[in-house]
Amino acid sequence: MSSRENILGRIREALQVKAPQPHLQAPLTPTNHPPQGKEWLPDGGESLTESLAILEGQLAKLKTVLVRVPNETLAVEAVKLLSQEKGWKQVAYQGHPLVTPIAQSLACQTWQADADFNKQKLEQCDVSLTSCETIVAQLGSILVSSQTSGGRALSVLPHAHVVIARTSQVVPDLADAIRQIKERYGQKLPSMLSFITGPSRTGDIERILVLGAHGPKELFLVLIDG
Amino acid sequence: MSDPKAIFLKDASVSTADGDQRAFIRKALGGYYVNRDLQKARFRNWEKARDAASMAKWSAVNDLGNQLEKFVGNFEKNGGVVHWAQDAAEAREIILKIAADAKAKAIIKSKCMTSEEIHLNDALEKAGYGVVESDLGEFIQQLRGEAPYHFVFPCMHVKREAISELFTKHLGTAPTNSPEELTMIARRHLRQLYVDADIGISGANFLVAETGQISITENEGNARLTTALPKIHIALAGIEKVVKNLDDLAILLPMLATAGAGQPMTCYNTLYSGPRQKGECDGPEQFHLVLLDNGRTRLLADPEQRDALHCIRCGACLNVCPIFKNIGGLAYGTTYQGPIGSVITPHLRGLKQWNHLSGASSLCGACTDACPVRIDLHHHLLHNRRNAVKTNPTLFDRVFHFGFNFVIQRPKLFAFGGKVFRTTLPLLKKLPLPYLSAWLKTRDLPTPPSQSFRAQWKDQNHE
Amino acid sequence: MRISLFVPCFVDQLTPQVGLATAQVLRRLGHTVEFRSEQTCCGQPSFNSGQWDVAREGARHALKVFRGSEVVVGPSGSCVAMMRNFYPQLFKGQPEEAEANDLAQRTFEFAEFLVKKLGVTDVGAKFSHKVTYHDGCHALRELRLKEEPRQLLRAVKGLELIETEEGESCCGFGGLFSAKFPMISTAMVQVKGGALVRTGAEFVVSSDPSCLLQIGGWLSREGKPIRPLHLSQVLANEVS
Numbered sequence: 001m002s003s004r005e006n007i008l009g010r011i012r013e014a015l016q017v018k019a020p021q022p023h024l025q026a027p028l029t030p031t032n033h034p035p036q037g038k039e040w041l042p043d044g045g046e047s048l049t050e051s052l053a054i055l056e057g058q059l060a061k062l063k064t065v066l067v068r069v070p071n072e073t074l075a076v077e078a079v080k081l082l083s084q085e086k087g088w089k090q091v092a093y094q095g096h097p098l099v100t101p102i103a104q105s106l107a108c109q110t111w112q113a114d115a116d117f118n119k120q121k122l123e124q125c126d127v128s129l130t131s132c133e134t135i136v137a138q139l140g141s142i143l144v145s146s147q148t149s150g151g152r153a154l155s156v157l158p159h160a161h162v163v164i165a166r167t168s169q170v171v172p173d174l175a176d177a178i179r180q181i182k183e184r185y186g187q188k189l190p191s192m193l194s195f196i197t198g199p200s201r202t203g204d205i206e207r208i209l210v211l212g213a214h215g216p217k218e219l220f221l222v223l224i225d226g
Numbered sequence: 227m228s229d230p231k232a233i234f235l236k237d238a239s240v241s242t243a244d245g246d247q248r249a250f251i252r253k254a255l256g257g258y259y260v261n262r263d264l265q266k267a268r269f270r271n272w273e274k275a276r277d278a279a280s281m282a283k284w285s286a287v288n289d290l291g292n293q294l295e296k297f298v299g300n301f302e303k304n305g306g307v308v309h310w311a312q313d314a315a316e317a318r319e320i321i322l323k324i325a326a327d328a329k330a331k332a333i334i335k336s337k338c339m340t341s342e343e344i345h346l347n348d349a350l351e352k353a354g355y356g357v358v359e360s361d362l363g364e365f366i367q368q369l370r371g372e373a374p375y376h377f378v379f380p381c382m383h384v385k386r387e388a389i390s391e392l393f394t395k396h397l398g399t400a401p402t403n404s405p406e407e408l409t410m411i412a413r414r415h416l417r418q419l420y421v422d423a424d425i426g427i428s429g430a431n432f433l434v435a436e437t438g439q440i441s442i443t444e445n446e447g448n449a450r451l452t453t454a455l456p457k458i459h460i461a462l463a464g465i466e467k468v469v470k471n472l473d474d475l476a477i478l479l480p481m482l483a484t485a486g487a488g489q490p491m492t493c494y495n496t497l498y499s500g501p502r503q504k505g506e507c508d509g510p511e512q513f514h515l516v517l518l519d520n521g522r523t524r525l526l527a528d529p530e531q532r533d534a535l536h537c538i539r540c541g542a543c544l545n546v547c548p549i550f551k552n553i554g555g556l557a558y559g560t561t562y563q564g565p566i567g568s569v570i571t572p573h574l575r576g577l578k579q580w581n582h583l584s585g586a587s588s589l590c591g592a593c594t595d596a597c598p599v600r601i602d603l604h605h606h607l608l609h610n611r612r613n614a615v616k617t618n619p620t621l622f623d624r625v626f627h628f629g630f631n632f633v634i635q636r637p638k639l640f641a642f643g644g645k646v647f648r649t650t651l652p653l654l655k656k657l658p659l660p661y662l663s664a665w666l667k668t669r670d671l672p673t674p675p676s677q678s679f680r681a682q683w684k685d686q687n688h689e
Numbered sequence: 690m691r692i693s694l695f696v697p698c699f700v701d702q703l704t705p706q707v708g709l710a711t712a713q714v715l716r717r718l719g720h721t722v723e724f725r726s727e728q729t730c731c732g733q734p735s736f737n738s739g740q741w742d743v744a745r746e747g748a749r750h751a752l753k754v755f756r757g758s759e760v761v762v763g764p765s766g767s768c769v770a771m772m773r774n775f776y777p778q779l780f781k782g783q784p785e786e787a788e789a790n791d792l793a794q795r796t797f798e799f800a801e802f803l804v805k806k807l808g809v810t811d812v813g814a815k816f817s818h819k820v821t822y823h824d825g826c827h828a829l830r831e832l833r834l835k836e837e838p839r840q841l842l843r844a845v846k847g848l849e850l851i852e853t854e855e856g857e858s859c860c861g862f863g864g865l866f867s868a869k870f871p872m873i874s875t876a877m878v879q880v881k882g883g884a885l886v887r888t889g890a891e892f893v894v895s896s897d898p899s900c901l902l903q904i905g906g907w908l909s910r911e912g913k914p915i916r917p918l919h920l921s922q923v924l925a926n927e928v929s
Contacts, residue, residue, distance in 0.1 A: 003310040007465065007519045011291040014527035019288055022280040022533060022600045025273040040271035040278065041477065042490070058490065114507040119421050119455050139480065139491040151507040152454035156447050156494070157420075174491075175476035182437075182472065189304065189437060191503045191513075192453075194496040195479075200447040201493055204363035205389060205405040207254040207382055213362055213409055214416065215447020215494065242876040252880070548859045552876035586870050588863025588877070589737065591830035611739030619740075627740040631747040634698070634729040644702040661868035668875040669906030672703055679696050679705035683712075683724050 044138035044172030051137035051172050058140030062198030063211060065220045072098065075164060075224050076105050079129070082220065083108060086160070092122055093129040094150025098164045098224075103129050114150040122153055127160040128216075133193075134180055135165060135221070138173035141197040142221065143181075147190035155196065161216040166224045230559055231582040237557040238586070247383065251551055254382050258545055261488025268490065279481050280600035282474040283536035286435070290526065293435040293468045294517070300438025304500030306513040313520050314344035320516050321346065321427070321460055322353055328458050328512075330355065330424035334416075336442075336449035337361040338429030339377045339539065340462045340518055343561040343574075346427075358419050360448035362412050369396050375555035377562055378486050378541035383554060416448070426452035426510070430463035431538065432478065436471045439497040440515065443482055450494050459501070459510040465517050466526075466535040472497075478538060481598040486540035521574035531606050534569050536599045543593035543603055549586060558583060565593035569606040577610065578618050584610035622660070641680060648674035691721045693755060695763030695772075695796070698730035700898050707898050710925035711764040711799055714812055717927065718803075728754045733771040736779065737864045745779050752776075752788055760806075761792070764799040764921050766828025766897045767864075772796045774831050798828060800896050800920055804837040810844045815928040817847030821890035821915075823881070823904060825897030826859050838896050838920055846928055855884035862903035878907040886913050896920045 001009075038044075045051030059066045067082075069075045079102045083091070092113040093103035103110045113122055122128075130150045134143040142163055144155045155161055171177050174195075181193060200215030211217055241247065266272045286293050298308050311317035325333065333355050335341065347368070350357045359368045363380035367373065369392050374380035381389070389408050393399045399411050420426075428449050432441040440461055442449045453459045469478065475495075483489040502509030525535055544550045544564030555563040560571045560583070568583035584607040593603040615623070633640050647654070651674050655666055665671070677685070692715050696708040712722045732747035751772070755761050763769045773793040780789035803809050820842065828834045842850050861867060861877025868874075882904060885893050891914075895901050898919050905917035 003312045003316060006312055007310055007517070007523065008291055008295070010519070010523035011294070011465075011526060014523050015288065015290065017529045019284070019529040019532040022277075022284055022536075023602070024277045024280070024600075040269060040274035041480065042268040043270065117507040119508070123417055123421050141491055141495075146506045146509055147503070152502075152509045153451070154508075156450040156454065173476070174480065175473060178472050178476050187303075189439065189497075189499045191304070191500045191506060191509055192496060192498055193439075194450065194494055195491065197489075197491040197493050197495070199493070200445070202362050202409060202446050203487065204361075204366070204379060204381055205384075205386055205408055206250075207258060207379060208405045210406045210409040212413065213446035213448070214360065214413055214420075214451055238870070239872050242872045245879075248876065248880075548861070548877050548880070549873060552873055552880070585866070586873060588826070588859050588861055588866045588874070590826040590859035590863070592826075592857070592859070595830060608737065608739070611737070612741050613739070615739035615741075623738060623740065627735040627738060627743045631732065631735055631740075631743045634732065634747045635750040637727045637729055640698075640729040648702060661865065664868040664871040665906070667871060668910060669878070669903065670909040671906060672902070674703060675705050677705065679701040679708040680724070680726055682705055682709065684726070687724075 038173070038175070041173060041175070042138050044136070044176070048167065048170065051170050052167065055135065055137040055140060055170060058137070059221065062140050064140060064198050065218070067220060067222045068225070069222060070225045072101070072224055075222050076102050078222055079162060080105055082162070086127070088126040088160070090125040091127050091129060092125040092154060092158055094131060094154060096131045096150070098131050099129050102164060113154050117151060119153060122157050125158040127162060128154045128158040129162045129164065130155050132163045132165050132169065134177045135170045136174050136177045136195070137170055139197055141174070141195040143177055144194050144196060145190040146192035152192045155194070156215045159216060160218040160220070162220040162222060164222045164224070166226055168226060230579050233559055234557060234582055234586070237559070238553045241554045241557050242552050247554065248552055250385065251383060251554065255545055255551070258488050262484060265484040265488055265490055275477060275481060276598055276600055278477050279598050280536060282469060282477060283538070283599050284533065286468045286470050287466060287526070287532065287535050290465065290468060293470055294465060297433050297435040297438055297468055300435070301499070301515060302438070304438050305503070306500050306515055309514060309516045311516055311518045311520070317344045317462065317516050317518050317520070318346060318349045321462070322349065324458065324460060324514055325350070325355060325425060328424060330458070332419070332423045333357045333425045333427060334419055334423035334452050334456065335359050335427045336429070336452040337364055337444065338427060338462055339561060340429055340464055341427065342374060343520065344518070358416070360416055360420070360452055362409060362446060365412055365416070366392065373556065376541060376544055377539060420451045420455045423456040425458045425460060426456040427460045427462065428452055430461050430467055431482070432475060433463060433468045434472050434475070434497070435468055437499065439472070439499040441475060442496050442498070443479065443492050445487070445493040447494055450496060453498060453510065454508060457510055458512045458514070460514045460516065462516045462518060464522055465519055466522050482538050482540050485542035485596065485598040525570060525573040528573065530609055531569065531573070533601050534566065534606060536601055537566050538599060540598060542596040542598065546592040546596045548588070548590060548592070565603045565607070566601070569603055569610065572610050577614055581610055581614040584614070641678065644678055691723060691759045693758035693761045694722055694724045695728065695761050695768060696724065697763065697765045697768045697898060699902065700765070703902070704898055707764055707919040707921055710919065710921035711762070713925045714921055715762065718807065718809060718812060725754050725758070731768045731771045733767065734864050736771065736775060741779060745783070748776060748779055749785065752785055752792060755792055756788070759795070761796040762799055762802045763796070764896065764898065764919060766798050766825040766832055766834065767899050769796055769798040770827040770831035798832055798834060798896060800838040800841055801832065801834050804840055810840040812841065812844070812924050813928050814924045814926050815846040816923050816926045818892055819849045819851060819890045820892045820894050820923070821851045821853050821885055821888040822856070823853070823860060823885070823893055823895040823900055824857055825895055825900045828896055829857060834896070841920065841924060842894065845923060848923070851888045851890050853884045853888050855881055860900045860903045862899050864899070867903055874903070875907070878903055882907050882911065882913065885915055890915055892916050892918045894918050894920055894923055
């Protein structure tokens, strides 16, 4: 008998007796799907304006730097300024209609990492520029994927990460974002989908918060209206 | 092997005597309590969220066979390879074979308590592989040669000065008392190791049956890197980690972060389905998942305690447990510490040898209140005690409790016994008696009254 | 109401004043109080040790004692939790199952009875002292009582109530745990006791006399200035 058969057999046998339901505070309807979740999960906003306000609050607490701009031209300017201020020398970017023009406008060395991936080269970069799929207001989370955000490593290896996105990509809460994933991909999911909630951090030393453990120490969200 | 109970008593004696260390742990947890409460307050109804979370895990675990098969089917469709391991030895064998086939040299790991459970690092090192823990806390514990103290915060008991000395000794870095600088030292040291590793080994927080994805929750980004850069990704997960639907994560991920770390969401929550796909520019070529039983089906077969398999390993029960805070995580001598560890270890490793952990509790219930998925933790400690008595009663306990219950069924005997106790107490205090002597080592007893309540009542009320 | 007093075994033998004070307060409120002298112990020590079969024998005696009582009131969160939450489990599938469930419905903890059953928070008491409160774990988490004792204390004339940090921390008694794992139990009461002393209160009050044995025992051994007092003893001090 294979281990698979053995384990599944033991499970079948074990489950012959059903366990009592947990002690619930209030009787639930039989389903545990998220539409009811909006009753008890944190607020994500009832309108885009509300969601943006909640998002702003969450990002500030997380130390994700939010840069709001009215259009793509000003997005370019904003990142140029940032690059000068931070003194970035090596920039890795994702080839994407929102990102490429910004990358190409920068004075320093830029490299389209997803066209010609090289992990050693990526390790040397100061910052990465990527797009994202969705932004979750409730949590201040940014959803990236290996398919649409330049691969797995681009958004996590360099020391800083800049995300370029539009306000139309903001959804109220995590349940909405998950629903979007299923609608967008169905059965053909990207090999990696990651919710990024702030710059990398750790509390391992005396449970004191330190930013920049292994992932980016700085995270910027350039949010274009529309 | 030495008796776990004897070792426990010895270790707990030492750690409870260390007032400084206990105060240090309390201080470290202070910030967590504040943040946890802040995040709980953001939930519109935390108790309802707990209900939903517990139902999500209950419905998955009580349909485990079907959900696992559905998960595996979907996982394999995405191009991953599933291996089933009945026990620790088999899991180690599977992973060693993958490493050998790949002719790997360097292995990097992200946080995986299941790998601690199967003593994987030992086996890999003995087979000649270089293994590095990339999670900062695990990295520090690896350098110290010590097991994790807390399964979410592995080195929370270590002061920054000690970490500085550790880094100076092993990495040759200059001493520093800044947690930020210490973190940067580890960051710099590990970066090239991610790039050079042939294999990345991770755990998994959840296995999503609906989509065949595994979900990994972390703050540092080390799991993201461990699973992005090496050619081979091996994930190791207990079979109980299954959830039915991706939607369940909308509740479970924020609750894991809130209860576990006082955060709205941890920094990286990542879903993996399969190795690198066509059109993706990077990612592992192979993705292996090892599903581990190792005693979990024993726990599953106990309907009374089956809910212990709902555990999402948030560590909230440890954070509120007065036993944990006073004896420290290492005294347990188990992979999983605290209330959940005390509940499940007898099932995973044997009731007779590990029941003492269920006894070492005042049953205060703080753990049960803290658990985001409503595991009946402190009552399970009671259930373990009852089960141990059924299978393995000690002579002393049988005699003591038989005697006690004999007396309390006979009021006149009880009253007489009480009077004898009160009268002879000054003498009894001087004798080495079970329970009484242990109490009197550190605490007084009230001066016994000359008359019991029942005697005074009788006098006052002529009843 | 004819209230049947439940007096914990160690209150009967070691701290009878708690039982007497409880009866005094209930009588002051105009109720008849009876003490069924056949009672001895709720059986919790054996239950908590896992000796359920033996504990059931002892508990059977308690069921017999309180048969036919109108209502049972006990000045102890842990004993009442045993009778209300655990007797139904202990007698499940036994001939006494219905009786155990019935007793559970009419057994109350003292503060709970006053506030939730009688609807009383001011019992006409006076106690001009600084007091802090310790929540016993059974009362707090098994019976879900937190506000009730505080409402009673706040209505006491002259009483100043201060909350303790570590307020909800276990004192470390846990029945036989306190003697089976004395070093852990002592470590826990050290933390609790330290916090209590820091409040500057003169008394630590609890509705659990077992906690007070533990806390009082440590405070006494360490020579600390704060003294243990049961809630009933505070409430028994009448406004003259």
